[in-house]
Amino acid sequence: MSATSAPPPRTAGRLGAVTSHTLFWPVVALVALLAANTIFRPSFLSVSVLNGHLFGSPIDILRNCAPLMLVALGMTLVIATRGIDLSVGAVVAIAGAVALSFIATAPEPEAIGTVLTAIGIALVLSLLLGVWNGFLVSVVGVQPIIATLILMTAGRGIAMLITQGQITTVTSAPFKTLGAGFWLGLPVATLVAFGVFGLVSFLTRRTALGMLVEAVGINPSASRLAGVQARTIVWTVFALAGLFSGLAGLILASNVMAADANNAGLFIELDAILAVVIGGTSLAGGKFSLSGTFVGVLIIATLTLTVTNLGISPLVTPLFKALVVAAVTLAQSPVVRRKLAERAVRRPSTSKAVA
Amino acid sequence: MTTTVPDGGTTQGARARRGGGGPATRRALRLDRRYLPVVGTFVVLALILVVGGMRYDNFLSVGVLANLFINNSFLIVLAVGMTFVILTGGIDLSVGAVLALSAVTAAYLLNAGMPAGVVIPLVVLVGSVIGLLVGAMVHVFEIQPFIATLAAMFFARGLCFLVAPESIPISEETFVALAGWDTWIGGQWRITSSVVIALVVVAVAFYLLHYTQFGRTVYAIGGGEQSARLMGLPVARTKVLVYVVSGTCAGIGGLLFAMYSRSGYSLTGVAMELDAIAAVVIGGTLLTGGTGFVLGSVLGVLVLGLIQTVITFEGTLSSWWTKIVIGGLLLVFVILQRVLTVRRT
Numbered sequence: 001m002s003a004t005s006a007p008p009p010r011t012a013g014r015l016g017a018v019t020s021h022t023l024f025w026p027v028v029a030l031v032a033l034l035a036a037n038t039i040f041r042p043s044f045l046s047v048s049v050l051n052g053h054l055f056g057s058p059i060d061i062l063r064n065c066a067p068l069m070l071v072a073l074g075m076t077l078v079i080a081t082r083g084i085d086l087s088v089g090a091v092v093a094i095a096g097a098v099a100l101s102f103i104a105t106a107p108e109p110e111a112i113g114t115v116l117t118a119i120g121i122a123l124v125l126s127l128l129l130g131v132w133n134g135f136l137v138s139v140v141g142v143q144p145i146i147a148t149l150i151l152m153t154a155g156r157g158i159a160m161l162i163t164q165g166q167i168t169t170v171t172s173a174p175f176k177t178l179g180a181g182f183w184l185g186l187p188v189a190t191l192v193a194f195g196v197f198g199l200v201s202f203l204t205r206r207t208a209l210g211m212l213v214e215a216v217g218i219n220p221s222a223s224r225l226a227g228v229q230a231r232t233i234v235w236t237v238f239a240l241a242g243l244f245s246g247l248a249g250l251i252l253a254s255n256v257m258a259a260d261a262n263n264a265g266l267f268i269e270l271d272a273i274l275a276v277v278i279g280g281t282s283l284a285g286g287k288f289s290l291s292g293t294f295v296g297v298l299i300i301a302t303l304t305l306t307v308t309n310l311g312i313s314p315l316v317t318p319l320f321k322a323l324v325v326a327a328v329t330l331a332q333s334p335v336v337r338r339k340l341a342e343r344a345v346r347r348p349s350t351s352k353a354v355a
Numbered sequence: 356m357t358t359t360v361p362d363g364g365t366t367q368g369a370r371a372r373r374g375g376g377g378p379a380t381r382r383a384l385r386l387d388r389r390y391l392p393v394v395g396t397f398v399v400l401a402l403i404l405v406v407g408g409m410r411y412d413n414f415l416s417v418g419v420l421a422n423l424f425i426n427n428s429f430l431i432v433l434a435v436g437m438t439f440v441i442l443t444g445g446i447d448l449s450v451g452a453v454l455a456l457s458a459v460t461a462a463y464l465l466n467a468g469m470p471a472g473v474v475i476p477l478v479v480l481v482g483s484v485i486g487l488l489v490g491a492m493v494h495v496f497e498i499q500p501f502i503a504t505l506a507a508m509f510f511a512r513g514l515c516f517l518v519a520p521e522s523i524p525i526s527e528e529t530f531v532a533l534a535g536w537d538t539w540i541g542g543q544w545r546i547t548s549s550v551v552i553a554l555v556v557v558a559v560a561f562y563l564l565h566y567t568q569f570g571r572t573v574y575a576i577g578g579g580e581q582s583a584r585l586m587g588l589p590v591a592r593t594k595v596l597v598y599v600v601s602g603t604c605a606g607i608g609g610l611l612f613a614m615y616s617r618s619g620y621s622l623t624g625v626a627m628e629l630d631a632i633a634a635v636v637i638g639g640t641l642l643t644g645g646t647g648f649v650l651g652s653v654l655g656v657l658v659l660g661l662i663q664t665v666i667t668f669e670g671t672l673s674s675w676w677t678k679i680v681i682g683g684l685l686l687v688f689v690i691l692q693r694v695l696t697v698r699r700t
Contacts, residue, residue, distance in 0.1 A: 319510060319514060334497050
């Protein structure tokens with residue numbers, strides 16, 4: 001529920017209060033990753049100005065994490081209502097495929113109007129796919145994991161249908177700006193993702209929306225009896241997850257200027273779920289932490305860059321992800337927390353820490 | 356929340372009191388509602404066969420059907436393991452990656468000169484150990500199955516690349532001889548060693564699930580974990596064991612895949628866990644747990660395989676239609692299940 005993004009300073013309060021904060025372990029993981037990078041390459045954190053925009057590893061992290069940020073944002077809301085959305089990767093692929101296919105067949109691919117229309121079509125379609133998921137979950141009453149599994153399976157087929165199995169490539173300067181451009185020295189993709197993230201954070205924390213989402217997640221029946229439009233809320237979060245995934249798909253497609261129906265957004269649903277869980281939002285629904293998701297996304301983006309920086313094959317990245325997930329989820333697991341709390345009360349014993 | 360199946364635990368309990376007995380034998384007269392999804396799967400299977408047989412020559416040949424088993428043997432094994440996990444209300448996302456890890460390890464060790472007699476049990480054990488780790492995470496640390504198996508999936512996939520970034524061909528003689536072994540039933544139905552292994556796994560799973568205390572506990576947990584615990588059933592042990600079963604099945608699946616492809620490649624089995632889950636759902640197992648059958652999952656795999664076969668026979672249809680059709684079929688079955696559970700309550 002806490003809207004504060006930074007963990008409380010170490011000096012304030014007891015150590016236990018700091019370590020029990022949901023964001024403590026994720027932030028520790030992020031800082032440890034950044035520190036490891038800086039030790040390995042002291043220039044890691046330096047940012048310079050090149051060709052009129054900022055340049056450096058931190059900027060890379062911010063730019064590369066934009067699509068995941070958007071997907072994880074939708075995922076957090078869905079998970080908060082006790083749901084899960086497996087179809088986001090497929091929606092990413094479909095959005096990219098639709099936009100690029102439209103631009104490729106348009107008479108003037110460089111025109112701003114064409115690009116805006118393509119983006120509009122892709123976003124509306126993504127929203128509709130999200131609405132479809134929401135319909136299955138909230139109206140038909142299918143379990144979220146299965147309802148979205150349907151679109152996850154069929155979605156890549158649909159994306160391939162749109163691109164006719166080809167990898168569609170286009171050249172269109174306005175469209176390229178979305179994924180690879182800079183504005184005020186910062187990557188446009190980052191600005192878009194952070195802007196949407198900020199807007200949603202504002203809407204959920206400064207209006208009743210966040211509380212309603214949590215109410216539905218904590219107890220759907222009770223919230224319905226209390227007058228919350230549970231069905232509408234669930235439907236809305238799935239629709240939003242679709243929309244944000246579509247936007248992420250556009251950024252990804254624009255970054256490489258190609259629509260690859262097979263590989264665009266592959267496993268992004270897993271990364272997004274990972275980011276949400278690392279951020280301390282429980283898959284059981286209820287309370288959610290957008291700031292936690294924010295940190296989770298940064299951890300995953302930093303981890304990916306770290307592996308590349310260390311000269312390890314990116315194919316081994318999953319192994320490191322597994323270690324981070326295991327470490328963070330174990331540290332957050334009820335059993336370990338209980339053990340830590342017991343040890344904090346008693347004097348430090350010689351028993352080994354579990355984990 | 357979707358409605359859970361409250362009678363799952365009680366019927367299983369009732370059967371336990373009667374001292375066991377096959378689900379199909381005792382109540383043959385009136386069709387139990389629990390069998391309806393499986394009957395649905397069977398109807399779809401028959402429908403594809405009939406329509407395919409009418410549309411294409413040679414579709415209903417023994418060769419096509421025999422190949423259906425040969426090409427899907429590893430998926431059958433994965434789906435069997437997945438059935439155990441889903442029956443308890445869990446899910447296992449790691450099976451595809453564990454399959455790849457097992458296949459890659461087999462290829463690597465065989466190439467390093469280890470005898471097949473050592474390698475084969477060892478790679479199956481790899482799956483069991485990962486399953487045990489997942490089970491421990493789920494049970495001891497109370498991490499959701501989804502996340503625990505997701506971590507296992509990343510872990511296994513990463514290990515794959517660490518063991519072998521490139522594809523490793525298998526040339527060890529005993530292994531190749533085992534993989535190449537086949538026999539013809541009635542002179543026409545070709546059965547390979549992988550089909551035999553897959554069928555043995557199905558038989559063992561069927562026995563475990565329907566004729567042992569372990570199997571009844573699996574159903575009971577799916578029906579209601581709290582009730583199962585209050586009944587004094589070994590819930591903790593069973594919850595860990597289902598992941599061991601699933602991991603072991605994935606290990607065996609990797610072995611079958613290595614036999615099938617005569618190589619180990621770290622990118623095999625990407626998204627295969629989804630095929631396995633789809634097969635289990637199409638086979639009539641409820642994802643809420645408590646209701647479902649191993650044989651249903653086998654039918655589910657056959658339906659997926661037949662869809663692939665039909666699209667190959669059609670010729671003009673591109674491969675992506677497979678995914679779209681499977682998605683559509685999933686939708687139909689999910690809605691069917693939904694209708695059945697609503698009517699029951």
